[in-house]
Amino acid sequence: MDAISDNGLMLKVKDGDVDKLGLLFERYNKSLFGFFYRMTHNAKTSEDLVQNVFLRILKYKHTFTGEGKFTTWMYHLARNVNVDHHKKQNRMGYKDDLSEWENRLPDEGGTESQINQQEEIQLLNAAMAKLPAEKREILVLSRYQGLKYKEISQLMNCSEGAVKVRIHRALTDLKKIYKKLENNQAL
Amino acid sequence: MNKERYQILMTEYLNGDITPEHEAELKAYLEQKEEGKSELFELKVLNDQLGQVPIPEPSEQMSVNFYAMLEEHKQAEKTALKWSNRLKNWWASLNYRRLAYNLSYGLMGILIGGLGMYSLQGTGSKDNKNVVITKKNDEQWADVKKQLARLEAANKEVMLTLIKEKSASERLRAVNLTSNLSDVDNRIIDALLTTLNTDSNVNVRLTTVEALSQFTKHPKVRTGLIKSIAQQDSPLVQIALVDIMIDLQEKRSVKALQDLLKKQDLNEAVKGRVKQGIQVLL
Numbered sequence: 001m002d003a004i005s006d007n008g009l010m011l012k013v014k015d016g017d018v019d020k021l022g023l024l025f026e027r028y029n030k031s032l033f034g035f036f037y038r039m040t041h042n043a044k045t046s047e048d049l050v051q052n053v054f055l056r057i058l059k060y061k062h063t064f065t066g067e068g069k070f071t072t073w074m075y076h077l078a079r080n081v082n083v084d085h086h087k088k089q090n091r092m093g094y095k096d097d098l099s100e101w102e103n104r105l106p107d108e109g110g111t112e113s114q115i116n117q118q119e120e121i122q123l124l125n126a127a128m129a130k131l132p133a134e135k136r137e138i139l140v141l142s143r144y145q146g147l148k149y150k151e152i153s154q155l156m157n158c159s160e161g162a163v164k165v166r167i168h169r170a171l172t173d174l175k176k177i178y179k180k181l182e183n184n185q186a187l
Numbered sequence: 188m189n190k191e192r193y194q195i196l197m198t199e200y201l202n203g204d205i206t207p208e209h210e211a212e213l214k215a216y217l218e219q220k221e222e223g224k225s226e227l228f229e230l231k232v233l234n235d236q237l238g239q240v241p242i243p244e245p246s247e248q249m250s251v252n253f254y255a256m257l258e259e260h261k262q263a264e265k266t267a268l269k270w271s272n273r274l275k276n277w278w279a280s281l282n283y284r285r286l287a288y289n290l291s292y293g294l295m296g297i298l299i300g301g302l303g304m305y306s307l308q309g310t311g312s313k314d315n316k317n318v319v320i321t322k323k324n325d326e327q328w329a330d331v332k333k334q335l336a337r338l339e340a341a342n343k344e345v346m347l348t349l350i351k352e353k354s355a356s357e358r359l360r361a362v363n364l365t366s367n368l369s370d371v372d373n374r375i376i377d378a379l380l381t382t383l384n385t386d387s388n389v390n391v392r393l394t395t396v397e398a399l400s401q402f403t404k405h406p407k408v409r410t411g412l413i414k415s416i417a418q419q420d421s422p423l424v425q426i427a428l429v430d431i432m433i434d435l436q437e438k439r440s441v442k443a444l445q446d447l448l449k450k451q452d453l454n455e456a457v458k459g460r461v462k463q464g465i466q467v468l469l
Contacts, residue, residue: 018261025253033245047249054253058260121240124233142202143237161195168194171201172226175233 006070014061038140052081072151127178135170142167188216201234255456350378355388365398380411389421396427416443422454429464441468
């Protein structure tokens with residue numbers, strides 16, 4: 001039902017009723033923020049990138065046909081925004097935001113199991129940070145953003161089978177990096 | 188089972204969307220492969236852990252920025268519409284006449300050319316006829332140019348009178364008159380800059396920014412716009428000025444923008460726009 005009304009809203013935006021974009025923003029700002037946060041681990045940057053996605057929605061509203069799901073189209077724009085952001089970072093010689101994340105230590109305090117869990121999450125974040133961007137992206141889209149294989153295949157222009165294979169490879173690589181970091185920590 | 192098939196089934200299993208048939212196929216395969224079982228276990232643990240990684244909430248500022256951007260977009264669309272209407276009016280009034288003269292001038296030229304060709308084959312007396320026609324045409328054209336110049340001069344005088352009026356709508360009319368001017372002189376620039384910096388009405392000031400933006404080829408206009416940043420207290424006018432600085436890539440405005448950021452009561456949406464502007468300009 002959501003998909004139909006999302007498309008309906010977007011078609012109204014396309015027809016010039018741009019106030020309807022506010023409703024789409026209310027629906028998707030958090031999930032988009034989540035996508036960018038998982039990709040950059042920087043809240044301020046993620047907020048700016050969410051803004052860029054909505055700017056692009058306005059700029060490219062004429063290209064929305066209403067045939068596919070709105071979210072697929074929105075993530076298509078979000079992926080481009082993400083790619084442009086990383087290109088810009090590299091061009092300007094900035095360090096990847098993730099390097100900061102890797103060095104962050106878990107907060108002190110709490111029970112031993114809480115500390116262990118914090119450490120595990122910390123290690124997992126560090127491993128995610130080391131994963132190549134395209135592998136991190138497919139895990140974020142499938143695992144966190146809840147996109148269906150079909151939607152990801154449309155975004156990445158490949159078959160659903162290829163999406164599943166890529167997810168498995170990304171997860172296997174993540175496991176290898178995680179283990180390596182865990183061993184380094186134990187030394 | 189080939190490697191890809193195994194990877195597909197593993198992903199389906201870990202994502203919890205495997206069909207009973209596929210699950211049976213995977214189980215049968217893992218029965219014969221011990222390392223496959225341990226891989227499945229390890230990936231399942233990792234996959235579950237991924238779900239526990241927390242994510243912070245976006246700040247309120249994100250919404251504020253979004254709605255400011257939406258408002259700005261709507262204003263820009265309105266302005267674009269206004270411009271297209273102005274263009275139509277301009278076309279319908281001033282240029283309609285100019286076009287008519289141009290066309291007649293062009294046609295006259297063709298006629299003269301034709302006559303010229305004819306005269307090459309003809310007598311000398313025909314040459315004299317051509318000279319007479321061309322002269323007449325030049326005189327007509329000079330007359331048109333004179334009339335246009337007179338019209339523009341009159342427009343300028345009306346503008347300079349109206350801009351001093353008490354009524355805001357009259358002052359707005361005065362500012363709008365500048366859209367018909369092909370260029371402005373120092374008197375007009377001074378009048379517009381004074382209005383921009385001192386007019387009590389936000390709409391008048393906002394329209395003045397728009398009017399001045401047509402004449403940024405004049406260094407005095409550019410400098411005046413930069414200086415005006417410090418004097419504005421309306422967020423709309425501030426944002427309009429920042430946008431012009433970005434459009435013009437006016438790096439000299441960075442200092443003024445940085446000073447604006449220091450203002451304590453600066454609107455949050457403006458703050459975001461100014462920061463963005465400084466980033467672009469630096």
